[in-house]
Amino acid sequence: MKKGLLLFSFVLGISLSYVNAQIIQVSSHLKISALSRGFTGELGEDDFFGGGLTDAGDINGDGYLDLIVGTRHDNENGFNRGAVWVLFMDSLQQIIGQQKINETNGNFTGSLSNEGVFGTDIANLGDLDGDGVNDFAIGASSSSTQGYRQGEVWILFLNSDGTVKENREILSDPK
Ligand SMILES: [Ca+2]
Ligand SMILES: [Ca+2]
Numbered sequence: 001m002k003k004g005l006l007l008f009s010f011v012l013g014i015s016l017s018y019v020n021a022q023i024i025q026v027s028s029h030l031k032i033s034a035l036s037r038g039f040t041g042e043l044g045e046d047d048f049f050g051g052g053l054t055d056a057g058d059i060n061g062d063g064y065l066d067l068i069v070g071t072r073h074d075n076e077n078g079f080n081r082g083a084v085w086v087l088f089m090d091s092l093q094q095i096i097g098q099q100k101i102n103e104t105n106g107n108f109t110g111s112l113s114n115e116g117v118f119g120t121d122i123a124n125l126g127d128l129d130g131d132g133v134n135d136f137a138i139g140a141s142s143s144s145t146q147g148y149r150q151g152e153v154w155i156l157f158l159n160s161d162g163t164v165k166e167n168r169e170i171l172s173d174p175k
């Protein structure tokens, strides 16, 4: 009887350890959405937040890594024109600041097209212009600004507050 109880306790102990390990594993992941971790940006249904993202390096120079996250189906200025968010993090990976970039936010001066899905892909290019702030390539893979769904890529030179210092467009321009 005692032996059986001991065995039961042993198995229960292993099971609980397993459960604890699972809980610890899950709790080590961070969820960033409109509901948690300090991100207060407004997301809409079908925005695809996180469809594209990149390690942005330290944009604001506070010593902590920042993120750029795409919402390629953002509808703010037209159906699925897209947007990207610069998210500033602290030592606990909480979002302490954010800057949206699209036609009406973040000093972006380009034109996006409906269904252009700006933010599909995001790449950190390093500091192209040597001003101490990393610069980025942003894909808008269904952009029709040139021809139906030809797509385009934007190079964004950023300021340390996450706004755009200069944007350049890469398009096909055959001669
Ligand atoms: Ca930072
Ligand atoms: Ca949408």
Ligand SMILES: [Ca+2]
Binding pocket: 126, 127, 128, 129, 130, 131, 132, 133, 134, 135, 157, 158
């Ligand atoms: Ca730069």
